[in-house]
Amino acid sequence: MANIQKKTHEPLFHIAKRDSIPTLKAWLIRAAAIVIALIVCGLLTMLLTGENPINVYASMIEGAIGTERRVWRLLQDLAILLCISLAVTPAFKMKFWNIGAEGQVLIGGLAAAACSMFLTDSLPTAVLIPVMFIASVLAGAIWAVIPAFFKAHWNTNETPFTLMMNYIAIQLVSYYCFVYSVPKGSGKIPLLPKASWLPTIGNNDYILNIIIVAVITFGMYIYLKYNKHGYEISVVGESENTAKYIGINVKKVIIRTLILSGAICGIAGLLLVNGTNHTIASNTVDGRGFTAIMVSWLAKFNPITMILTAFIIVFLEKGAGEISTMFGLNSSFSEIITGIIIFFIIGCEFFINYKLVFRSKKEANSK
Amino acid sequence: MIVAFIQRAIVQGIPLLFGSTGEIITEKSGNLNLGTAGVMYMGGISGVIGAFLYENSVETVNPVLAVLIPLLASVIGSSFMGLIYALLTVTLRANQNVTGLALTTFGVGFGNFFGGSLIKLLDTDVPSIALSATSKCFKAGFPFADKLGVVGDVFFSYSFLAYIAIAIALVTSFYFKKTKSGLHLRAVGENPATADAAGINVSAYKYGATIIGSIIAGLGGLYYVMDYADGVWSNDGFGDRGWLAIALVIFAVWRPNFGIIGSFLFGGLLIIHNYIPNLTLSAQELFKMAPYVVTIIVLVVISMRRKRENLPPASLGLSYFREER
Numbered sequence: 295m296a297n298i299q300k301k302t303h304e305p306l307f308h309i310a311k312r313d314s315i316p317t318l319k320a321w322l323i324r325a326a327a328i329v330i331a332l333i334v335c336g337l338l339t340m341l342l343t344g345e346n347p348i349n350v351y352a353s354m355i356e357g358a359i360g361t362e363r364r365v366w367r368l369l370q371d372l373a374i375l376l377c378i379s380l381a382v383t384p385a386f387k388m389k390f391w392n393i394g395a396e397g398q399v400l401i402g403g404l405a406a407a408a409c410s411m412f413l414t415d416s417l418p419t420a421v422l423i424p425v426m427f428i429a430s431v432l433a434g435a436i437w438a439v440i441p442a443f444f445k446a447h448w449n450t451n452e453t454p455f456t457l458m459m460n461y462i463a464i465q466l467v468s469y470y471c472f473v474y475s476v477p478k479g480s481g482k483i484p485l486l487p488k489a490s491w492l493p494t495i496g497n498n499d500y501i502l503n504i505i506i507v508a509v510i511t512f513g514m515y516i517y518l519k520y521n522k523h524g525y526e527i528s529v530v531g532e533s534e535n536t537a538k539y540i541g542i543n544v545k546k547v548i549i550r551t552l553i554l555s556g557a558i559c560g561i562a563g564l565l566l567v568n569g570t571n572h573t574i575a576s577n578t579v580d581g582r583g584f585t586a587i588m589v590s591w592l593a594k595f596n597p598i599t600m601i602l603t604a605f606i607i608v609f610l611e612k613g614a615g616e617i618s619t620m621f622g623l624n625s626s627f628s629e630i631i632t633g634i635i636i637f638f639i640i641g642c643e644f645f646i647n648y649k650l651v652f653r654s655k656k657e658a659n660s661k
Numbered sequence: 662m663i664v665a666f667i668q669r670a671i672v673q674g675i676p677l678l679f680g681s682t683g684e685i686i687t688e689k690s691g692n693l694n695l696g697t698a699g700v701m702y703m704g705g706i707s708g709v710i711g712a713f714l715y716e717n718s719v720e721t722v723n724p725v726l727a728v729l730i731p732l733l734a735s736v737i738g739s740s741f742m743g744l745i746y747a748l749l750t751v752t753l754r755a756n757q758n759v760t761g762l763a764l765t766t767f768g769v770g771f772g773n774f775f776g777g778s779l780i781k782l783l784d785t786d787v788p789s790i791a792l793s794a795t796s797k798c799f800k801a802g803f804p805f806a807d808k809l810g811v812v813g814d815v816f817f818s819y820s821f822l823a824y825i826a827i828a829i830a831l832v833t834s835f836y837f838k839k840t841k842s843g844l845h846l847r848a849v850g851e852n853p854a855t856a857d858a859a860g861i862n863v864s865a866y867k868y869g870a871t872i873i874g875s876i877i878a879g880l881g882g883l884y885y886v887m888d889y890a891d892g893v894w895s896n897d898g899f900g901d902r903g904w905l906a907i908a909l910v911i912f913a914v915w916r917p918n919f920g921i922i923g924s925f926l927f928g929g930l931l932i933i934h935n936y937i938p939n940l941t942l943s944a945q946e947l948f949k950m951a952p953y954v955v956t957i958i959v960l961v962v963i964s965m966r967r968k969r970e971n972l973p974p975a976s977l978g979l980s981y982f983r984e985e986r
Contacts, residue, residue: 311984342782391758391978393695450964453693453758453974454911457904458960463948472943479942584762584818591759624777624896629770636763638746644753 301366305650320646327642328606331635343621348569350617357616367611370500373507374566376604378586378595380507380514385438386587387518387595388531390445394456396583397463398437398556400576402563404467405433407574410490411474417427419489426490426564434560435553439563442552446545460583468576485572492569503569504557515597527551539651559583588636601643607632664814666929666936670688671819672889674928676701676899678826679881680906681913682833684800687743687874688910689837690867691850692750693978695761697878698903699768700742704879706772707731707738709894710779712795712887717785727798731883739879742768743872751867754980765903772882773896789893796892799884822884830917837917846870850974853981863981878906885912885939905931908956914971927952 336347343350359365378395385392399418409426437459444450472627476484495501495576518524526547530537567574589607593599616626668678687694694700711734716722749755777856780787804818836843848856849866857863885899886892909927913919934940934948963971 309984342778393758393762444961444964448961448964448967450961451911453695453978454908455960456955458908458957461901461904461953462957463949465946465953468949469943469946472941472946481942581766584765588759588766591756618941622781624774625897626770626773626777629766630774633763633767633770636759636766637749640755640760640763641749641753643755647754 302416307650309648310651312647312649315646323642323645324639326424328545328635331638334638335631339617340414340629342623343617344565345621351613353620354613357614357619358612364612366498366500368608369504370570371384371612372601372604372608373500373504373592374562375586375589375608376600377507377510377562377565378559378582379589379604380402380510381555381562382516382570382583382586383555383590383595383597383600384515384524384527385555386590388527388551389550390442390548391439391453391554392438392456392552392555393453393584393587394438394441394459395559395586396457396579396581397460398434399563399566399579399583400460400467401437402430402434402536402560403578404470404563405429405560405569406564406567407486408470410486411483414490415489419493422490423492426568427561430560430564431555431557432560434558434563435556438552438556438559439549442549446548458610464576467574467578471575482575483573483614486568490568491509491572492565500570503565506561506565509516510561511597511601518595518597523547585632592636592639598627606635610635662936664811666932667815668818669932670929671823671925672928673931674926675819675826676885676889676902677906677909677927678830678920678924679884680878680903681737681909681924682826682830682917683874683876683878683881684907684910685874685913685915685917686833686846686877687871687918688915688977689846689850689974690870691853691974691976691979691981692871693757694743694746694759694764694871695758695907696742696746696764696768697772697919698901700739700763700875700878701768701882701885701903701906702772702899703737703742703768703882704735704739704876705882705892705899706775707879708735708883709790709792709886712735712777712792712892713783713790715739716792716794717783717787717796718754722794722798724801727795731795731799731887735879735883737874738874739875739882742879743875744868746875747868747871750980751864751871754982757978757980769843772899772918776894792887792892794892796887799887799892820884820888822880822888826880826884827921830921834916834918837970847974849856850976853976854983857981857983863983873883878903881906892975905952908952911963912956912959914959915973927955930955939960 303392324476336350339345340347352583357364358368378399381398382392382395406426406429407638409422409429413422413425441450441452441455441459444455445452471483472479475481492502518527526537526542527541530544530547533546566578571578578601585607589600589604592603610632611628614631615625617623618627680697684694684697708731712727712731715727715730742764744759749760750757776790779790799822800820802820805813805817809817837847845856845861846866848859848861849863854864882899885902886894890898905927909920909923912927913923930951933951934945937948940948
């Protein structure tokens with residue numbers, strides 16, 4: 295008997311779920327992951343450019359926040375990305391995999407652009423801007439509610455549905471740009487009339503965008519944490535059956551949440567078109583709809599933490615952009631860096647949720 | 662003109678067929694890999710790097726090596742992507758959607774970066790990446806195609822990778838339906854807990870399916886560059902075909918043999934705007950919506966009918982933790 299027992303193989307370690315982990319420790323693990331990721335990225339940059347990593351990081355920081363103008367650009371990009379991330383958050387918390395933010399933002403932007411092209415002459419700015427706002431919000435909400443409706447009623451898989459809606463929005467914008475292009479056939483529309491631009495505060499172009507997004511951030515935090523709706527969203531996300539059991543109308547929650555999600559995407563579209571670019575093209579959103587999903591997830595759907603995660607992503611993009619200009623490399627370098635860092639952060643969550651319990655002699659003896 | 666349309670539609674469809682067959686294998690194991698777009702870029706650019714290094718290191722190109730080297734490079738590149746995905750989602754139990762999106766960001770970035778910077782990084786004096794010699798080898802097809810008239814044009818005028826794509830799709834279909842290992846794979850995707858209890862190694866199947874799926878999808882990228890684009894890499898040239906391949910998986914209701922027809926249909930929808938007479942530039946943009954609209958319609962119809970055999974694998978998108986039952 296003893297012999298048989300000896301032969302039973304005990305693995306070197308096994309994985310156990312952690313009950314809870316001190317917040318500090320969790321953040322230390324995340325910080326360690328980012329540091330390791332930065333080292334890997336530094337090595338990679340060194341291999342490609344032959345520059346030493348310290349110079350590389352110095353130029354990244356220089357590129358992201360080196361001048362006052364760059365800081366403002368960074369904050370502006372941060373605001374837009376954060377706004378879209380906030381928009382997808384309630385849907386994700388509900389485990390509704392809305393990967394259609396790209397299209398929802400774009401269609402919101404299209405509504406704003408159409409309003410400014412056709413209504414600027416007939417409406418005073420004070421009326422025009424609220425009208426544009428409503429149009430963008432409606433457009434974004436409609437684009438999000440279509441897949442939500444089918445999900446709620448027939449459980450249609452929302453991931454491919456919202457994905458396809460992106461491309462339909464892109465083609466619509468592309469169509470619009472061809473119809474109203476100047477010169478004809480170029481596929482580019484001219485700058486929108488100045489009266490339809492969002493007002494500037496002081497002489498800074500971006501501060502209004504930043505304020506609006508700050509308000510949305512705070513509002514979303516309150517909504518998810520202290521509002522009954524926020525609670526319902528969490529319950530539906532945790533378990534649809536539990537939600538049904540305690541009397542939550544799941545269909546209603548799904549549709550309501552996606553209207554909210556799409557509406558905020560619409561606002562992001564307005565900010566992007568009338569507050570930043572002052573024109574629209576099919577690549578106006580530029581993949582932010584997808585990046586936003588990662589930002590939201592990395593922040594564990596907490597709007598306040600999201601400021602930090604959005605900052606990390608935007609900072610990396612700007613910094614890596616600077617490196618590619620300096621060394622004459624392709625600007626997609628930033629996407630590689632962003633990808634690597636996200637891999638590490640995603641991977642480190644495992645060590646926050648689980649712990650490795652190693653085989654110990656003590657335990658074996660006590661048996 | 663109809664013959665030309667069919668030919669172009671099939672050439673357009675082949676990358677999608679590779680992508681969707683790969684993705685079907687991956688999804689059958691319960692892994693929803695949204696990184697397929699990135700994997701296909703990676704497969705393409707890895708092949709380009711391999712071919713570029715080879716073409717620039719020899720005087721005359723040996724046709725066998727000119728095919729094998731890019732092929733091997735592509736397989737290495739895309740299996741690396743599959744490995745990252747499997748490592749993160751299976752071993753480290755990360756969220757599949759987020760991992761997939763990160764993989765797309767990384768893969769597309771990798772493709773565009775090396776596509777745009779390869780010449781500078783290697784300090785060569787060529788003006789652009791134009792692998793005409795390699796592309797010529799990849800385009801080798803049946804020599805008798807010209808002699809058969811229309812039949813030859815429609816059926817035999819493609820390069821060998823196109824036939825490989827169809828063969829892979831058919832073999833995969835057979836594998837799912839008729840083999841024991843295929844049954845195990847489907848069990849893992851439907852209900853990993855049951856599969857685990859039956860003694861199937863869930864992680865091994867998930868790793869295997871994801872990596873093999875990625876390799877096949879990556880070949881789609883390789884085919885696109887070497888055949889369709891004549892060996893010329895242009896950044897973002899591959900476009901959104903990776904996402905379209907994911908759409909095709911749904912269109913084919915998770916069956917690779919349906920995927921063959923589906924891919925030709927999608928290929929046709931992608932280029933139909935070139936074949937409708939008197940279409941304005943703006944109306945062309947509307948026609949480009951067609952594949953996406955069709956996918957949505959299929960998606961809605963299959964979810965309304967809820968026929969068992971048309972539904973996605975039951976545990977698609979969910980990670981499996983043995984301890985959490």
